Amino acid sequence: MSVHTHDDIDWADRLAQLRMADALDAEALAPVARRLLSGSAGRPTVVDVGCGAGGMSVHFARELDGGTIVLLDATPALLAEAQRAVGAVAGERVEVVGVHGDLADPRLADRLPAADLVWASGVVHHVGDQQAALRTLAGLLRPGAVLAISEGGLEMRCLPWDLGIGRPGLEQRLLAARAEWFAGMRAGIAGSVALPYGWPRALREAGLEDVESFGALIDHPMPGSDLLREYVVHRVGWLAESVGDRLDSDDRATVAALVDPDGPAFLGHRADLYLFGAKAIHSGRSR
Template sequence: MSGHTHDHIDWADRLVLLRAADTLDAPAHAAIAARLAAKLPATPTVIDLGCGAGGMSIHFAEALATQTGGTIILVDATPELLHEAERAVRAAADAAQANRADGSTHTSNGRVPDGSAEPSGGHRAAAEHTASTAADSTRAVEGIAQTVEGAAQTAADTASTAEGAAPTVADTAPASEGAAPTVADTASTIEGAAQTVADTAPAAEGAAQTVTDTASAIEGTAQAAADTAPTVEGAARAAGGITPTAEETAQTVEIRAVVADLADGSLPDLLPPADLVWASRVVHHLPDQQAAIGTLTAVARTGGVVALAEGGLSFSCLPWDLGLGRPGLEDRLKAAQAEWFVGMREGIDGAVPMPYGWPLALERAGLADVSSFSALADHPAPGPDGLADYVHHHLSRLATHGAEHLSDEDRATLASLLDPDSTHYLGNRRDLFLLGARTVHHGRRP
């Protein structure tokens, strides 16, 4: 399958730009992922349609790893992008789970994870067996302790009989027969209260030694449990009737990749029902946007959430006066991009207009509880590492796509900004920044 899609854009060729954008969008994406993950049930299935380089699903993976795990299915029509997304998201999930297991703060691709791990199948089975053994040993100790308590009580009663100088041994013997089994087995005939005490004491001492030995065995078992798997404590707590914490019951995050096209009406037959269907800035590239939202809705299970990242505030990155050309270049670049977008939509085969906003489009698809929220991306000057490269890629794309909508002066200004040999090369500037907002529209399938 070619890297070109309905919009005739070579998305595989734009992989570098997508990676840079994902890095700069990371704080906003993390906030969005956490907010949406809070709406989901335990071990949910999340489908990222048009996943690109996987930037958003990295944060879904980290969010799920901190809860009870789940499954993330990456879907894209461009195999090159899908391969990169699967690699990046799997690495993030593995890092989050490893951090959970060892309590460290290592990150995946420089990101701060928030996740946890569950042992592998073999370790999990061993942990469950160890927890069961510990529970059985605990019950054994409780039984032995009851025996010792009974023996001690018998000894005390017998000593009292001795002090009371019962009339005859024959009178004492029937009382001894009613004592705990440990005392009854110690002597078949009680010749005297003093002899009973003497015979009972070794039995109590032996029982106490048994408790000591059993305690040592349990200590070893607990150590083995700690060595076997991080979740054995949670298993033992569960065996004791204590509800495990979220950290103790967390499961792994499974990653799957599917090459498919969101414009394909049969997509719901290729994917399992999802608790969250996510599509970020992909629907507006499809011929019939309303029909695409209907497909998203059909992929969601009953009660599942459909969420689109579309619109928001366009990103700004340049100062008003650059020291060359007319001030206000960025505003004119945005106007040129808007003209390019109109032409892009008109150039899509079978394009269908959607003359209303995204929330209304979700309602028309049959979703309930439709709402929207935004997440800010804010990197003040001089910005983080990689910002200049991102701005360079961003402006290069605008120079290509919007060139026909710019004046000769603005095209010359752009060329100078993008030329590493120019005195005005943007890579040498310290006043670049990035400010914008991602808006998410979401609803629930009734």
């Protein structure tokens, strides 16, 4: 069953792509999990807001020796997958709790425990009032606890400039069209409010201190693995589908040829695909 969230995205339909992204991001994000948990003691509670397929909380589970991981997502299929993936790693060492819910819910804090670490990756920008969402997340923290969000960074690149089909520069046009789509998505969310400053200031406005930002580099050079090629096929097809008529007919025809497994231009047969970009992590501590 398709489930659309308030931003009108069918996240359940993207489960396979999210699983692949988790696998490809693992080497870069495992040290991030270790860094965020480095000051935790005893049996900490970690809340993963918008957990998706559970990739980051798998890393949290590997780092913890006791404690609780609370997984929150608005899409039941993703929540079930996250509970399966994190539970397989946590075993009996770490309690794993699933909560069906949305960051936009004004009563969210009543449904979640006080946390030593709150993590939200690519979630806040789907809420109309992003600053209010950060205040909600900060309100989940125990004194001295950490809120960390992953927002922004360097957009992932995966294609050569000239693919031998269509006009060169397809990926750049896809990403430009995606940026236009994103602006429209933000404008179309009920109660959308501008956030005319960067995430570090937004965390300070939410009442946090010791605010810092750092990056996690995603770097898979060519020739890519079978997993990377499969992911690129999904990503290119998804980008083209998501931007709709923001892409011209020639580029749409090129994408159709690139993702056709029976065609001569199929991306999955190429040895010159790669994945390069960076995730930006912004964190702050409660008073």
